Amino acid sequence: MASTFTTGFGIEKIGSGEQSGAWGTTTNHNLDILDRIASYKAVALSGTTHTLTVREASPGSGTENLQDGMYRVIKFTGALGANNTVTIAPNTAPAYFIFENATTDSASSGPYSVILTQGSGANITIQNGKNAIVYCDGAGSGAAVVNALSDLQIATLEVTGAATIDGVVTLGGASQFHSTVTVGADDTGYDVKFFGATSGAHMLWDESADDLKLVGAAGLTVAGNIDVDGTTNLDAVDIDGAVQIDATLSVGVDDTGYDVKFFGATASRYLLWDESADSLLFSDNAKAVFGQPGNDLQIVHDTNNSFITDAGTGNLYLDSNAGNIYLRVNASENALEAVGDGAVTLYHNGSPKIATSAAGVTVTGGVTGVTGINSGQIGGRRNIVYNGAMKVAQRGTSVAWAANGYLALDRYSITNTATAGRFTMKQTADGPPGFANCLELDVTTADTSIAAGENLILNQEFEGQDLQQLKKGTGSAEIITISFYVKGNGNATYMCELFDRDNTRLLHNQFAVTSSWNRIELSITADTTGAFDDDNAKSLTLSFWLHAGTDFTSGTYTANTWAGKVNANRAVGISSLYSSTDNYFRITGIQMEIGSTATEFEHRTFGDELASCQRYLQSSWSQGSAIGSTVSSTANSVQQSWGSSNSGGIAGQAFVLPVTMRAIPTLVTFDMALNTGKVTAMNAGAGETNDVAVNQNYTTTNMFQVRMYNNSQHGIVFAYTLSAEL
Numbered sequence: 001m002a003s004t005f006t007t008g009f010g011i012e013k014i015g016s017g018e019q020s021g022a023w024g025t026t027t028n029h030n031l032d033i034l035d036r037i038a039s040y041k042a043v044a045l046s047g048t049t050h051t052l053t054v055r056e057a058s059p060g061s062g063t064e065n066l067q068d069g070m071y072r073v074i075k076f077t078g079a080l081g082a083n084n085t086v087t088i089a090p091n092t093a094p095a096y097f098i099f100e101n102a103t104t105d106s107a108s109s110g111p112y113s114v115i116l117t118q119g120s121g122a123n124i125t126i127q128n129g130k131n132a133i134v135y136c137d138g139a140g141s142g143a144a145v146v147n148a149l150s151d152l153q154i155a156t157l158e159v160t161g162a163a164t165i166d167g168v169v170t171l172g173g174a175s176q177f178h179s180t181v182t183v184g185a186d187d188t189g190y191d192v193k194f195f196g197a198t199s200g201a202h203m204l205w206d207e208s209a210d211d212l213k214l215v216g217a218a219g220l221t222v223a224g225n226i227d228v229d230g231t232t233n234l235d236a237v238d239i240d241g242a243v244q245i246d247a248t249l250s251v252g253v254d255d256t257g258y259d260v261k262f263f264g265a266t267a268s269r270y271l272l273w274d275e276s277a278d279s280l281l282f283s284d285n286a287k288a289v290f291g292q293p294g295n296d297l298q299i300v301h302d303t304n305n306s307f308i309t310d311a312g313t314g315n316l317y318l319d320s321n322a323g324n325i326y327l328r329v330n331a332s333e334n335a336l337e338a339v340g341d342g343a344v345t346l347y348h349n350g351s352p353k354i355a356t357s358a359a360g361v362t363v364t365g366g367v368t369g370v371t372g373i374n375s376g377q378i379g380g381r382r383n384i385v386y387n388g389a390m391k392v393a394q395r396g397t398s399v400a401w402a403a404n405g406y407l408a409l410d411r412y413s414i415t416n417t418a419t420a421g422r423f424t425m426k427q428t429a430d431g432p433p434g435f436a437n438c439l440e441l442d443v444t445t446a447d448t449s450i451a452a453g454e455n456l457i458l459n460q461e462f463e464g465q466d467l468q469q470l471k472k473g474t475g476s477a478e479i480i481t482i483s484f485y486v487k488g489n490g491n492a493t494y495m496c497e498l499f500d501r502d503n504t505r506l507l508h509n510q511f512a513v514t515s516s517w518n519r520i521e522l523s524i525t526a527d528t529t530g531a532f533d534d535d536n537a538k539s540l541t542l543s544f545w546l547h548a549g550t551d552f553t554s555g556t557y558t559a560n561t562w563a564g565k566v567n568a569n570r571a572v573g574i575s576s577l578y579s580s581t582d583n584y585f586r587i588t589g590i591q592m593e594i595g596s597t598a599t600e601f602e603h604r605t606f607g608d609e610l611a612s613c614q615r616y617l618q619s620s621w622s623q624g625s626a627i628g629s630t631v632s633s634t635a636n637s638v639q640q641s642w643g644s645s646n647s648g649g650i651a652g653q654a655f656v657l658p659v660t661m662r663a664i665p666t667l668v669t670f671d672m673a674l675n676t677g678k679v680t681a682m683n684a685g686a687g688e689t690n691d692v693a694v695n696q697n698y699t700t701t702n703m704f705q706v707r708m709y710n711n712s713q714h715g716i717v718f719a720y721t722l723s724a725e726l
Contacts (some may be wrong), residue, residue, distance in 0.1 A: 033070055043070035044078040045114070048085045054093040055137075073098045076114050076126075078108035083113045088145065091119040094138035096148065102125040119143030220559040225581040226547055303671060322371060384467070385460060385542070386411040388484075388590040389436040391606050392613045396626030397427040400444070407726060410613035411438050413725075415457040421447035421578030423456075427624075431588045432485050432517040434601070438588035441546070447578040456547035456577060459589075461726035463662065464502065464539030469594065472500070473531030482522045482542070483598035488513040489583055492575035495545040496522060499509040502539045503530025504565045508557065510573060512584070521598040527562040536662050538684040538726040542592065545570065546585055614659040618722040631672045631719040633682070640706065641682070641715030652698075652707035657722070661701045665722035669694060669706060672717060679706065679718040692716070 003015045005503035011030045025219045043052065054069035071089060080103045082264045088095065099113045111128030118136045121144025126132045128149070135147040183430070184190045189207035196202060201216035263543065264270060264286065272281040282288060282301070289296040298310030309315040318325060320340065327336035337345045345355040355362045392410040399407040400422070406413050407425040414425065422445035471477045482496060492513045499506055505527065511520045532539040545552070548571035555568030563569075577583050589601045604612075610623070621636045622628055631637050640653040671678040673690040681689040698706040704722060 007419075022253075022634060029065070032066055034065065036070035039071055040073040040075070042070055042077050043068055043085045044073045045076050045080060045086070046078050047381050048082050048084055050084055050304050051089055052086050054095050055090070069093075069095065072096065075100045075102050077102050077104075078251045079104045080110060080112040081105075081107035083115060085115045085117060088116065088118045088136050088643050090480055091143040092138050094136055096129065096133070096135040097131050099126055101128050101130045103128060116145045118145050122146060124389065153710070157575055176531055215472055218565075236318075237537040320664070321528070358717045381602070382591075382593045382599065384462065384592040386612050387433055387609055388588075388601065389603060389609070390431075390439045390588050392610050393624055394428045394610075394613065394617055394619050394621070394627075396629070397624050399507055400424045406617070409478050410617060411460050413437060413459045413461070415459060416593035417453065417457065418448045418549075419454040419547065419578065420449075421454075421456065423577075428586060430487070430586060432519070435485065435588045436602070438487075438586045440579065441585045443578060443581050443583045445578075446581050446583075447473065447547070448576075448578065450547070450549045450578075452549040452551045454549040455545065455552055455571070458544040458546065458585075460542045460590075461538050462542070463726065465534050465536055467540055468534055469534045472502070472527050473529060475528055478593060478594045479526050479529045479596045480524045480594055481596060481598045482524060482592045483519060483592075483601070485517050485588050486511065486513045487517045488515060488585045490515055491576070491585075492585075494577075495571050495574050495583075497541075497543040497545060497567075497570060499541040499543060500527070500530060500532070500539070500562075501541060502533050503528055505562050506565050506570065507560065507562045508570065508572075509559055510557065519589070523560070523596045523598075525560050525562065529562065535627075544587070544589075545574055548574060564632060611659050614657075615662050616723070616725045618657060618659070618661065618665070620719045620721075623684065627721055628670070628674060631670055631674060631717075633672070633680075633688075633717045635671070637719045639715055639717050640683070650703045652696075654703050655706045656703045657701075661722065662724040664699055664701055665704075665724040667697045667699050667704050668721045668723075670719040679716040682715040682717055688717070 001331060003018050004013045006013070011033055043050075052074070053067040054064050074097060076084075076099065084103070087474050092653040099114070099116070103112060103113050103114065105128075114135060116126065116132075118138070119140065119142050120140065121137070121142050124132060124134050124145045124147055134145050134682050135148050137144050137146065176690050179545045182206065183192055183205070189205075191207050191211075192205040194203040195620045198216065199463060200395060204215055205211075206213055242545070250272070251260050257273075257278075262271040266285075269286045270283050271286060272283075273279075274281050284303050287300040289295045291312055296310065296314075297316075298307070298309045298311065298505045300309075320338075322340075324340060325336075325338040326334055326612060329335050333350045334345075334347045336347065337343075339345075343355045343357055345352045347353060351364070353364050355364075387410050390409055393408050394410050394696045395406060397410050401407060401414060401416055401424070404413070404415055404417070407542060408429055410424065412425075416423075421443065423441045423443050426440040426442060428438050429436060430440075430442040439458075461504040469478070482498075491512055494513060496511055497506060497507045507524060507527075509522045509524075511522070512518075550568075552567055552571040555566055555570075555572055555576065557569065557572035577585055583714065591598070591601050593602075595600065619627055620638055621629065625636060629636065633639065638655065668676055669679055670676055671680040671692065672688065673680075675691050677694065678691050680692055681692045683689070694706055695709040698705040698707065699722070701724075704720075706716070706718065708716065
């Protein structure tokens, strides 16, 4: 008779006449199976699947059939990076198990669960760190794994540790819990209902509404503290202890409210919501405090006065996004009015006295006690720029460029390097209201093939001793403002540059030009690095870049920032004045002053402006006449006469200068034929002789003299220039 096998574990039942001489081996194998049924096994899991075999699907006679699934108590171990599905095989083997999920996390995003399955029927999931008692029904392809404790009826249960119940629990008797009771899990809850002795009275945790409800005659009495995290509806409450509320607290309903009073530690100090007045009331000396910790902003009224105190480290702002801001006294009398996008007005006794506008400030009445404008003096010279209104043109009113240097209008030099572009500098009768003239650069030859090293720059130079009030290079360095009016034949972008030559530092600001006169206002940041020398040498250059090649445009433009000299950054993003012979650039009203605000241009008399320019250039030619134009005994010249010939001595006359010059000037004389370095001799009865050499010139900052030795002339006539330009 053939052997048979048990359904659960494949224990071999030896048939009659079977396994002659091998009964001992088979019996021992069967005993091993029974031993496993009574034993414990640790099974290591990895990956996402594992097969736990209870027995072979078709065990053979006389063969060993020992499997991990024969153990009744199994502890799953191993490091998982995801949930692991354990299939109990074969699906025809019924069995029960006690499992423990003791796996660890290998992916730092777990922990992970073990899912038990046998067929297409129900599965059981064991969370990490949890245990389960299950049985497998062995129903073939539809086999299920069932929680053996899913419906548990116990007369008396004592749990001394933590208990987690995932299903429905009905407690029909007394229950005592000595640890935390958790119903459901985060975002997945269940109803909990507590019945009382009165019909219809109960307390319900309604999981679908996330509410704790007292139903019917149920009430709540709290002897200690109460912590409410949700909404609580109370008809009347008197709370004498601490209350922590983590959600909305509503007292009353819309249009039907109740008083709420909070007392402090000091007698007669409280905060009251007065429902009849619809107001939140602070008793005297009770403060509204904002900003914790630190009590930064405090609002309080003592028995006489009211105070708003900002005790923090930041600023105090009063903002009105839509309306205006008013500071009033006596309920209706304005002291200050601030209009959005409009004027700010200060009042005295209800009457406006100071009002701002787009054009500036309007003052009603007199101004007394004012000592400064823009942090500088009121009187004297605010504008550091020379000839800002373009009044003085000692070299002529129209001079075509031939070489770098000074052309027409005084104090404005030209740098025109490596370019085929040409222009004429003019004193042009055009300007915004209040200005009769401007400086114009009128392009006569275009240059559209721009080489790397090309540039065209309009400059004004300044002596260091005239800049000490800027306090540059100190911790008290001043902000300065540069303003000017510009106009072109169309839209263009150019660069305004300040060049600190004593410390080789630069600052740049782009500005736009249109076909109309526009005022440009540039507030220049203070520079605490590098002081100006206190002497009569060149310390600062104000420049306007109008054309440049890549040597000066290929860098990075950073506005209004002092930095070391980098040529590639000096003209980034500018247009080219030389792009067409239709182009011109006009500028006037140049002003540089201390302070962050551009004030009205400081107009000076022509005499004052001429005297300032004569520190750098003096000439015998009349204002507006080109140097090198007609010279005669009666025009654009001076004469020295000594009445008779001077064949045995030195003849000369000292000319005292009207303005002390910056340095000992360079003297150039012209005879009436415009020969330089020469004079015209005047002889009684013999007429005029040109091209007469000068024996000696003598100059100081205050005078000059032309000397003739052993001459037979009765006098000389000559024109001259004296230059002490920077």
